Amino acid sequence: METPIVKLSDEELKTVYDPSEDSYLLIDALEVDLDMLQATKPGICLEIGSGSGIVITALAMALKKHNSHFIAIDINPDACKITKRTSLDNSVDVDVLQMNLLDCIQIKCTFDVILFNPPYVVTEYDEVLDDRLVFKTWAGGKNGREIMEQVFNIIPEILSESGLFYLVVIKENDPKYILSTFQKLNMSGKIVYERKIRGEHLYILRFRKIKKVKD
Numbered sequence: 346m347e348t349p350i351v352k353l354s355d356e357e358l359k360t361v362y363d364p365s366e367d368s369y370l371l372i373d374a375l376e377v378d379l380d381m382l383q384a385t386k387p388g389i390c391l392e393i394g395s396g397s398g399i400v401i402t403a404l405a406m407a408l409k410k411h412n413s414h415f416i417a418i419d420i421n422p423d424a425c426k427i428t429k430r431t432s433l434d435n436s437v438d439v440d441v442l443q444m445n446l447l448d449c450i451q452i453k454c455t456f457d458v459i460l461f462n463p464p465y466v467v468t469e470y471d472e473v474l475d476d477r478l479v480f481k482t483w484a485g486g487k488n489g490r491e492i493m494e495q496v497f498n499i500i501p502e503i504l505s506e507s508g509l510f511y512l513v514v515i516k517e518n519d520p521k522y523i524l525s526t527f528q529k530l531n532m533s534g535k536i537v538y539e540r541k542i543r544g545e546h547l548y549i550l551r552f553r554k555i556k557k558v559k560d
């Protein structure tokens with residue numbers, strides 16, 4: 346998978362997440378799954394919290410010939426602007442919505458791929474509530490799960506029957522707990538990639554719906 350060109354000025358870096366090891370690990374995991382992703386011919390792919398847009402742009406570039414549609418959400422208006430620019434700079438198009446998580450997404454079983462590299466750092470709850478946009482890039486509150494957990498119940502509703510959900514987490518988020526939470530939502534998940542880097546143990550979890558058996 347080609348790595349998109351991303352240009353962020355010093356001013357933009359004050360609020361927008363600079364692509365880091367976690368962003369690249371998610372792209373690596375998507376690359377490993379690329380044949381599978383291409384085979385499913387995804388119709389609509391969604392990224393929650395797109396930041397610079399590097400991940401959704403990489404996916405859009407890799408799936409270019411499949412006529413898929415790409416949507417990115419971020420709470421940060423600067424990130425939204427830059428996601429759009431990153432996609433166009435790399436000759437793909439991503440529709441961008443400035444929104445809190447999945448607040449205005451009501452369509453059921455629509456997305457074939459959903460990506461989320463959330464703010465996962467364990468912090469005080471005050472930091473989750475802090476209005477400064479840069480806090481939104483990392484502050485995850487208790488267990489680092491306070492933001493990501495807000496979408497867990499919604500994912501099975503908006504994911505298509507054969508869709509895939511990719512989530513970036515760290516050891517402190519307790520990946521096993523997250524896998525068991527999704528199991529209760531009728532979704533099977535596993536660790537598809539992991540890497541230890543500078544004191545952080547990163548994991549990529551991939552989930553799919555458990556197929557209902559017809560009587």
Ligand SMILES: C[S@@+](CC[C@H](N)C(=O)[O-])C[C@H]1O[C@@H](n2cnc3c(N)ncnc32)[C@H](O)[C@@H]1O
Nearest residue numbers: 362368394395396419420421445446462481482
């Ligand atoms: C760790 S950064 C990941 C950025 C990018 N996806 C990447 O991998 O480089 C988390 C992103 O989630 C966004 N975010 C945080 N809270 C959000 C919320 N409540 N709704 C939408 N986006 C949010 C942040 O603004 C930030 O861009």
